[in-house]
Amino acid sequence: MEIAVDVRQLVKVYEDKVRALDGVDLAVEAGKVFALLGPNGAGKTTLMRILTTQLKPTSGEAYVFGLDVARDGAEVRRLVSYIPQEMSVWTDISGYENLLIYAKIYGIPSTKRRGIIEDALEKMGLSEVANHLVKTYSGGMVRRLEVACCMLVKPKIMFLDEPTIGLDPSARKVVWKELASFKREYGVTVFFNTHYMDEADLYSDEIAIINGGKIVKLGTAEELKRSVGGEVILFSLEVNRVGEDCLGKVRRVSLVNDVIANDSELSVVVKDAETALPDIMEVLRKEGVSVKKISITKPTLDDVFLKYVGTRLEYGERISEVRQVRDMIKRG
């Protein structure tokens, strides 16, 4: 198993005052999509900027594919692509020209340049507007152009800082669809920061929650949700009462945490509903209890966030702030 990102006891203190990172430990497997979730000021962007060699850590170590980001910056920069939170393309030249400039910076040979650029534009659905000035693009198109830019060099790892913040849901979906197909094709590792729970849930293989400069929880979306305490299976029964004997047997089913009977309803708290359900059904069937309806309530990542960070993730204000910055940038 190759490790793409390895972070050990990483600390970053700004101007001897603000402790943005307070001993981060993290390992990301190569080829995975990794999401870093956290409230504003949690240290997400600082961590990403250290990993992309923009900032030096105050103490601790960070490696990207085994290269020390503080010492081997030039080598690290050959492996990574990065999309900053704000905007990373020039708005007063065309989309094609932006890719051409970056292709030259990355030293793509002139014989291959045109083909690679046209391919990236086509994949991102930007061929038709390739020669338009970027200032005429919508927010989603600008983001797709930035992703196209990352694709030019077939990086080993992509760092995306809030890749879809401020975009409407359909534009977000398009960006992720293209990122996913790029990842499938080239096996690139994706490390992204986000405010959107649904994106972390849908698109990541692993999630870390960062708060106060520390990783407070790490795992797959399912693991995180389970860690909240469990899922509830609610049975609506044909009978009005279930005997104590039957309840005892349900309690003894593995993965069951608690059983609450209330007239014709039976609530069972379990660690993993999908695995426990067949066993519980088997017990109820043997006991002759017929079931009318079953519903499963699962904890969401919002609940996970609430548990580990102590607040719900507020992003309305942040999104409008980012939109304002983007509009300002586009106006030039």
Place this chain on the structure above:
Amino acid sequence: MDSLRNILVMIELELRRLKHDRTELYTRAVQPILWIVVYGPIMSLVKAIPTGSIPYTDYITPGVLIQSTTFVSIFYGLTIVWERDSGILKKLLVTPASRYATVIGRSMASGVRAIFQALIIVPVALLIGVRFIPDITYSISALLIIFFASGGFAATSILVASFMKTRERFMGIGQAITFPLFFASNALYPVGMMPPILQEFSLVNPMSYIVDAVRGLTISGDLANLPIDLIAIATFDATMFVAASACFKKIIE
């Protein structure tokens, strides 16, 4: 090799931007044209400034030219501040291009802008009767000097942008740099006319050397000081390139 390529890419970027929008060059040309078309001829009538056998408007034309190209370069830092705000600089610093190549490349890109600025002003000067030395080698040499000197000033502005992180502060400091450089140089009058303290200052003022070199190559034909001028410009450029590159990372911190 990679660094040279990246410097050229930055120059290409600037040419592409100019291809799409040249408004700034035209609006910035208004002020120097007023100096040449209004101030020059009026001051010539007074005959208060000893410029030898050279008509006063001819005398100030290289100075005004350098002042305007310096303005373009000093305010190039605004582009850098904008790129910092927009995220482009963060992205550029995560590419394999070295900081030196990025800083020198962006500075020389401003030199390209400066040459275009000069090419707008020169025809106006010709129209009102300024007589340039009709020697193509001299003219090209003068343009090259403007190109490299502007790069030095743009590096100065990148250095300033690394510390002044908002546009408003940058505007203020930009004005505070350019006007003293202009007035404490030989752009509008010979250094000998200045109070002694300003004469001392003009010795370390790069603009004096640039104006002297360009005036020698385009108007007076006096190239006696050219080697010293070139050494001064090269020293200024090298110092600014190193200082701006060293501080460049600060701009995104």
